[in-house]
Amino acid sequence: MHSIEVVLVMLLAVVVSGYLTRVLPLPLPLVQIALGATIAGAFGQGVTLDPHVFFVLFLPPLLFLDGWRIPKDGLFRDRGLVLQLALGLVVFTVVGIGLLIHWMIPAMPLGVAFALAAILSPTDPVAVSSIAARSPIPRRVMHILEGESLLNDATGLVCFRFAIAAALTGSFSLVSASLTFLWLAIGGIAVGVAVTFGINLGHAMVSRLFGEAAGTPILISLLTPFGAYLLAEQIGASGILAAVAAGITMSYVELSGRALATTRVQRTAVWDTVQFSLNGIIFVLLGEQLPWIVQRAMRSVLEAGHVQAWWLVVYVVAIYGGLFALRFGWVWTSLRFGLYRGGPEAQRPSRRLVAAMSLAGVRGALTLAGVLTLPLLLADGSPFPTRDLAIFLAAAVIILSLLLGSFVLPRLLRGLEVPEAGEEERAVDHARHEAAVAAVAAVERAQHDLPEARNHPDLYASAALRVMSLYEDRLRRDPVKGIDAxxxxxxxxxxxxxxxxxxxxxxxxxxxxxxxxxxxxxxxxxxxxxxxxxxxxxx
Missing domain, CATH: 1.20.5 (Single alpha-helices involved in coiled-coils or other helix-helix interfaces)
Structure with a gap:
């Protein structure tokens, strides 16, 4: 198939999956993976997935949009818990799962085992969002999971990079790894913030001088994440963190209110379409990779020292079990000293909440794209050991995490109570009240200042009364006066x-x-x- 035909078929599969989920009791990501595998089987071959192209084409806009739309107050309120999950849990997982994999599969060198553990450690923001669309995850828990998945990619990829270097050279430097991580994080965040502010400032200056064509602001918002990602990668920083930082910065730039109302409406529609399409294509691509991944893993199972193929299932279940156990322990500890700190249940966070947050840490296509970058050869020209096996294990863990997250998570979340901030409704009422006061004052000024108002005072006075009556209910809803909101x-x-x-x-x-x-x-x-x-x- 030609490239254009492949893209059209994948987009058609995304459309079909939207209808199938209304008929089949299956979550959307699993339906899309199944359609991708069907396409690969029907055409006799899957799409050749270039991991570098995948990172550039799919991740920047999705991470940018997640950073743009994630509630910042929730992210900063629980920043301690988010950072514990995004940094500490990743390193903890790399060490623990890496040792487990090497112990189970002695033929897999320790460096390769740590590389596989590193690429399995970060949760995937696309997969988390897809699970959340079907499962009623409590708002505060969802904010924590989104923040974790946006920030832990850099940690996992840094660990992955150094594990591969150790596998190729046989050496590892903790000092070098720490300095590299600092540069990746600080440089990526700085580039994302600078690019977003620079692009929007330049666009505002050019628009004031020459005007702008319809659709230009929307196209600029679509190009911004790619600019931040590519520039960060060019200077050796984290393009992933640059895209996330660009999205977070965009949410603050938007508060300037310079965009027209019609532009905001159209931009939201465009970004919703981009998000739905790219999310779907990612999981379709994952499904298309599965047939050849399974075939090559079956041929390479002998590398692990076993003859029976069912040992592959044992490895997958054991690795996922280890991931779940380590995450469960870390989340329980973090919640005890974070979310429940100072409350009546400070010593014993709900086990069901901990289990739900552990299951919600699903892996996605980011893990697959990362593991596909494993080199083919070692420095001496010999084949990279157990490469096909590592790719299969990563893909199988992705599928298993999606399955359990989709089917078990809704049952765990049913009736689950989570400590919430409790201020949102009052903040909404206060904002509406203040906006109504400003609107009434503006209508009163316009009633006298508009040129036509002087010629038709009675007409404008009557119109002003009708307009201001729309705000009377809001003005009566003053929380200070004790009105029943x-x-x-x-x-x-x-x-x-x-x-x-x-x-x-x-x-x-x-x-x-x-x-x-x-x-x-x-x-x-x-x-x-x-x-x-x-x-x-x-x-």
Whole structure:
């Protein structure tokens, strides 16, 4: 198949998977993996996955978007717990699982075992998001998992790089590894922040001088993560952390409010499409790699000193069990001194919560792409030992973690209580109240300052009363005055439902008029867009 045909087939598989999940009781990632394996079997070959192309093409936009949309207050509030998981747990896992793998498979050198453990240690943000879309993960737990998965990639990849160097040369320097990690982290974060601020500042200056074409801000936002990633890689820093830092910085740049409302609506739609497409293609690609990975692993099972192929299953289960056990112990300790610190349950975090957070640490295509970068030859020209076996074990652990995360996690999360911050609803009420005060003041000023208001004072006074009446409910919802905010919130929900019913009726009537050629299709599109924006505002 040609490259264009391959891309179209994968996109078609992503579309089909969206319908199949509504029919089959299976999570979306597993359906997409199955479709990818089916495509590989039907065409007799899978896509040749270049790991370097994968890292450049898929990871920057997805990591950028995750960094952009992750709630920053939750990330910074639990930063201690997130860093413990993203840094300490990764190193702990590399050492523990590396020794376990070498003990189980003596034919796998210790350096290769540590490399496999390193690439298995980071959780995958794409896989975590896919699991979360189906499982009702508590909000605070999800913020912690997202933050961990965004930051632990750099730690895992640094450990992976040095484990491979040790396997190739037979030497390892802790000082060199530490300095390299600091440069990767600090350089990557600095590049991500600088690129995002620089691009947006330059775009604002050029737009003020020459104006801008429609769609330019959206295209700039799409190119920003690639610029941050490539520049960081060019100077030897972490492109992954650069993309994450660029996304986090973008969320603060957005607070300037320079973008037009229509641009924000269109940009959200574009990024949602990009996220859905790339997430799906990643898992389809993973499925397409499986047939040849299994075949080569079956041929290389003799390298481990066993004749029976079922030993592969033993290895996979043992490795995943070790990953789960180490993560369970680390999470329990972190929660005891983090999330539950100072509370009545400070000495005993819920075992179900710990088990849920351990299962939610799923591995994804990042692990597969990383393990595929294992070199083919050693420094002396001999084949890299147990390479095919390592690739199979990584792929099988990915599948097993997705299966358990998809089927067991929802049962663990049912009725689970997690300590929450509890301030969000009050913050929302306060923000709405302050926004309403500002809106009423602006309407009053505009009522007198607009040029046409002087010519038609009565008309503008009547219009101002109608507009300001929209904010009366918000102004009455003053938390200081003790108003029943819950009752007003229920009233808002009822009003929103009635408004949506009216919008749906308007839109249906406009389509009917267009079908009967009583209005043109251009007019219909204009009016329907206005109604779509109104519906989005009331969702």
């Amino acid at each position: 819950d009752a007003l919130r229920r009233a808002d929900d009822a009003e929103r439902a009635l408004r949506l019913a009216g919008v749906h009726a308007e839109r249906a009537r406009i389509y009917e008029l267009a079908r009967n050629r009583e209005i043109s299709d251009a007019i219909a599109r204009k009016l329907v867009r206005e109604l779509d924006l109104m519906e989005a505002r009331n969702r």
